[in-house]
Amino acid sequence: xxxxxxxxxxxxxxxxxxxxxxxxxxxxxxxxxxxxxxxxxxxxxxxxxxxxxxxxxxxxxxxxxxxxxxxxxxxxxxxxxxxxxxxxxxxxxxxxxxxxxxxxxxxxxxxxxxxxxxxxxxxxxxxxxxxxxxxxxxxxxxxxxxxxxxxxxxxxxxxxxxxxxxxxxxxxxxxxxxxxxxxxxxxxxxxxxxxxxxxxxxxxxxxxxxxxxxxxxxxxxxxxxxxxxxxxxxxxxxxxxxxxxxxxxxxxxxxxxxxx
Amino acid sequence: xxxxxxxxxxxxxxxxxxxxxxxxxxxxxxxxxxxxxxxxxxxxxxxxxxxxxxxxxxxxxxxxxxxxxxxxxxxxxxxxxxxxxxxxxxxxxxxxxxxxxxxxxxxxxxxxxxxxxxxxxxxxxxxxxxxxxxxxxxxxxxxxxxxxxxxxxxxxxxxxxxxxxxxxxxxxxxxxxxxxxxxxxxxxxxxxxxxxxxxxxxxxxxxxxxxxxxxxxxxxxxxxxxxxxxxxxxxxxxxxxxxxxxxxxxxxxxxxxxxxxxxxxxxxxxxxxxxxxxxxxxxxxxxxxxxxxxxxxxxxxxxxxxxxxxxxxxxx
Ligand SMILES: Cc1cc2nc3c(=O)[nH]c(=O)nc-3n(C[C@H](O)[C@H](O)[C@H](O)COP(=O)(O)OP(=O)(O)OC[C@H]3O[C@@H](n4cnc5c(N)ncnc54)[C@H](O)[C@@H]3O)c2cc1C
Ligand SMILES: Nc1ncnc2c1ncn2[C@@H]1O[C@H](COP(=O)(O)O)[C@@H](O)[C@H]1O
Numbered sequence: 060x061x062x063x064x065x066x067x068x069x070x071x072x073x074x075x076x077x078x079x080x081x082x083x084x085x086x087x088x089x090x091x092x093x094x095x096x097x098x099x100x101x102x103x104x105x106x107x108x109x110x111x112x113x114x115x116x117x118x119x120x121x122x123x124x125x126x127x128x129x130x131x132x133x134x135x136x137x138x139x140x141x142x143x144x145x146x147x148x149x150x151x152x153x154x155x156x157x158x159x160x161x162x163x164x165x166x167x168x169x170x171x172x173x174x175x176x177x178x179x180x181x182x183x184x185x186x187x188x189x190x191x192x193x194x195x196x197x198x199x200x201x202x203x204x205x206x207x208x209x210x211x212x213x214x215x216x217x218x219x220x221x222x223x224x225x226x227x228x229x230x231x232x233x234x235x236x237x238x239x240x241x242x243x244x245x246x247x248x249x250x251x252x253x254x255x256x257x258x259x260x261x262x263x264x265x266x267x268x269x270x271x272x273x274x275x276x277x278x279x280x281x282x283x284x285x286x287x288x289x290x291x292x293x294x295x296x297x298x299x300x301x302x303x304x305x306x307x308x309x310x311x312x313x314x315x316x317x318x319x
Numbered sequence: 320x321x322x323x324x325x326x327x328x329x330x331x332x333x334x335x336x337x338x339x340x341x342x343x344x345x346x347x348x349x350x351x352x353x354x355x356x357x358x359x360x361x362x363x364x365x366x367x368x369x370x371x372x373x374x375x376x377x378x379x380x381x382x383x384x385x386x387x388x389x390x391x392x393x394x395x396x397x398x399x400x401x402x403x404x405x406x407x408x409x410x411x412x413x414x415x416x417x418x419x420x421x422x423x424x425x426x427x428x429x430x431x432x433x434x435x436x437x438x439x440x441x442x443x444x445x446x447x448x449x450x451x452x453x454x455x456x457x458x459x460x461x462x463x464x465x466x467x468x469x470x471x472x473x474x475x476x477x478x479x480x481x482x483x484x485x486x487x488x489x490x491x492x493x494x495x496x497x498x499x500x501x502x503x504x505x506x507x508x509x510x511x512x513x514x515x516x517x518x519x520x521x522x523x524x525x526x527x528x529x530x531x532x533x534x535x536x537x538x539x540x541x542x543x544x545x546x547x548x549x550x551x552x553x554x555x556x557x558x559x560x561x562x563x564x565x566x567x568x569x570x571x572x573x574x575x576x577x578x579x580x581x582x583x584x585x586x587x588x589x590x591x592x593x594x595x596x597x598x599x600x601x602x603x604x605x606x607x608x609x610x611x612x613x614x615x616x617x618x619x620x621x622x623x624x625x626x627x628x629x630x631x632x633x634x635x
Contacts, residue, residue, distance in 0.1 A: 087565050087585045091454040111566055165459075167423065167430050192452050192565055196432050197411075201388060201420030210497045211388060213417045226501065230560065231386070232412045232513075233329070234505035240498040250566065251559055282429040283459040286445055290455050291591055297598070297608045302617030306629030308597065311613060313633060316595045318574040319517065319541055 075129030077120040078182040080173055080199060081148055082110040082163070082191040083141040093288045100193075100288070109144045112188025114151070114255035116248035119218060120186050121152045121256065130154040132182075136163040136172045142271070150258035150266035157272050166196030167282035173199070174206035175277040184225075185245040189214050200247035210240045214249040321402040322348050325395055325409040325418065326359040326369060326377070333363060335514055336410035338372050338477035343470055344408045345373025345480075346437050356402050357484070360391055370484030372477055380489040385503075386414050387496045392421035397491040399426055404465060411469040412513065419469040429461035432469040435571075435592075452565040452588040472514045473571040510544045512561065517543030518572045518593070520563065521551060522586075524579020524600065524619055528556035533623040534578060540630040546570065548580050564589035578619050582607025599623075 085091070086106040094101045109117075120131045133148040135141055136159045145156045159172045177185060185207075190197035197213070204211025216235065217228035223242045228235055230249055258266070300308055312319045322344045327334045337357075344355045354375040359366055366377045378398055395418065399407055407422060409415040411433055423430035429444075435456065436447040443460055446468060450457045512518065519538040521531060531545070538545045545561060552562035563570055565588040575593035579600065580586060587610050590596070598611035601618050608614045615622055 085451070087588075089451075090584070091451045093455070166420070166432075170420070194450050194457075195448075195452060195569075196430075197416045198420045198430060198432050201392075201417050202424055202430070203420075204388070205392070205421040205424035211417065211421065212498065213388075214413060230413055231503070231505075232327075232414055233509065233511040234503065236503045237501040238498050239501050250562070280463075282423070282463060283431060283461050286458045286460050288450070288455055288457045291453075294596075294610060294612060297611045297614040300613060300615045302615055302622055305599075305615050305617070305622040305625040306632075308613060308615065308626055309629040309633050312574065312595070312597075316574075316612065318595045319630075 075124045075127050076182050077131045078185045079117045079120045079133045080187040081113045081133045081135045083107050083144040084110045084193040097287045110188050110191050115252045116186035118253045118256045136169045146266050149269045150262040151256045155270040159274050161276035165283050166198035170199045170202035171279035183242045187247045189247045189249045203245045210244040212246045215246045216251040320353040321356045321404050322353050323399050323404045323407045324357040326357040328361050328363045331364045336472045339475045340408045341372040342478045343475050358398050366486045370482045371479045374484040377484045377486045378489050385500050388417040390494050390496050392418040393494040395422050396425040407467045409469045411471045423467040426465045428465035428467045429463040430467045434468045434470045435474045453569050454588050512544045515544035517541045517574045518546050519576045520546035521578050522548040522580030523550050
């Protein structure tokens with residue numbers, strides 16, 4: 060039964076309006092440090108990128124919307140310094156972009172801002188990434204679901220539409236599950252959903268003139284603010300075991316480290 | 320005042336993460352003079368067990384059997400209101416993450432996911448959470464009257480203190496789900512990676528999927544789970560659910576054994592919170608040795624059989 064659905068992608072969708080939430084994060088090779096007495100993330104020399112999972116969400120949204128003549132809007136809560144990343148999203152194929160001009164370290168605050176926009180636009184679908192690799196809330200998707208009173212489905216690995224009907228496969232603890240729901244809904248993208256699109260020259264040219272609207276934030280309570288940060292305790296140094304006597308490891312793990 | 324725990328169940332038993340969550344709630348309840356109320360949705364063979372870990376009451380909910388984020392979060396919010404909850408403790412599992420946001424909105428609560436330590440309540444309410452995919456921690460102030468905390472598995476040792484709990488049946492309403500389950504594919508009999516106390520992980524140095532027998536055997540003897548680096552899952556040597564690191568799963572086992580993994584910053588991000596790390600690599604300059612507690616320089620194909628034999632001997 061399930062395969063029957065997967066064979067007929069996006070049948071009967073006349074027009075799709077999709078919103079994709081983009082967060083902008085330090086490149087994965089970044090060495091994380093803090094300034095101001097460990098109260099602020101040190102951005103000096105840091106290269107920022109679109110959160111890798113959000114590229115998957117955007118790619119999937121484009122794959123769904125394009126054949127159906129739909130639109131994909133990207134939305135980002137953050138400062139003007141994020142605009143190169145937003146332009147990249149436009150060059151991947153997004154129709155237009157919204158930037159909400161506010162600092163974003165808290166998922167609740169971010170979701171409140173996005174919900175305020177979504178409430179006035181009637182999107183058929185909202186996609187986020189599984190989590191942002193900076194603040195790792197993995198929370199925006201389910202926060203949005205409740206704020207907008209629509210279903211929220213996390214860690215999606217497969218997504219197909221049949222009219223208003225949505226079939227998704229997603230990760231659950233210890234396995235995977237296929238769910239059925241209806242539009243509108245909000246979902247978060249997990250690895251395996253698709254391969255991220257690479258912008259081509261035409262896309263990059265087109266992105267320069269695509270609309271990027273800047274909005275001031277709606278009044279919203281932030282649910283948390285960071286007092287300070289710390290780095291994990293450094294390891295005291297590795298204890299080397301001779302390869303010939305590799306079996307000694309087991310006694311050390313048992314008697315010294317006491318973990319087995 | 321009360322502290323509510325979402326008591327996750329698998330195969331009619333409370334998960335280890337649930338015992339951790341109850342232990343955590345108990346620690347907090349003692350600080351704030353509250354009672355601990357666990358909410359167990361679905362069939363469970365011994366609901367009263369949670370009393371031993373510090374629950375004063377276990378509310379059982381029979382009707383909803385398969386997990387649904389909307390229905391479960393609605394039940395939790397109703398119990399939280401009914402019991403004048405100030406804190407909700409949820410495991411930071413996939414299920415936990417899919418309800419914690421919804422519950423927080425329903426209760427207008429502050430939300431912190433990925434929590435790794437007991438809150439600092441000396442002035443206000445401050446929790447420590449993992450940020451930058453395990454590369455750092457942040458202390459976040461939570462301001463709302465109610466707090467929803469999703470705690471990282473393996474951050475707290477469950478403590479059986481031998482108490483008892485009253486078991487009561489849920490009397491609230493059960494919402495209509497807008498999402499239905501078509502099919503479930505659970506890998507049975509395997510310890511979920513995020514909950515495993517011991518993890519044996521292989522990288523590209525293992526040369527090919529045909530060599531994973533040794534990784535699995537060591538994991539089996541030690542009672543652990545298996546994991547892998549990103550390229551290994553990208554090449555389909557192993558399922559993507561085993562991929563750990565910055566763009567994979569973040570884990571926090573007591574013991575992480577990395578075999579033939581170089582120790583790239585993105586890999587370390589997901590595993591560096593492990594209590595004890597063992598690196599096995601033929602390259603003495605491999606960055607993993609800087610992040611490890613124990614290291615063995617040499618060929619994994621010669622080293623692993625020796626370790627497996629020693630582990631079997633130790634068990635016998
Ligand atoms: C955006 C981004 C995100 C990423 N996210 C992740 C992530 O989440 N997780 C992740 O793991 N990686 C991630 N990576 C990839 C990461 O940068 C590394 O490329 C990857 O971790 C390397 O995997 P590896 O150690 O298995 O392979 P390699 O780097 O090829 O290392 C293999 C190691 O095996 C050793 N070896 C070879 N033969 C033997 C032998 N016979 N015995 C013992 N040792 C041997 C070698 O000395 C070497 O150190 C990411 C990269 C990017 C750009
Ligand atoms: N500042 C932001 N602006 C827009 N979307 C965001 C922002 N932060 C997070 N998101 C979205 O929410 C997802 C989950 O983020 P988080 O809950 O912070 O882990 C991300 O993958 C993005 O899709």
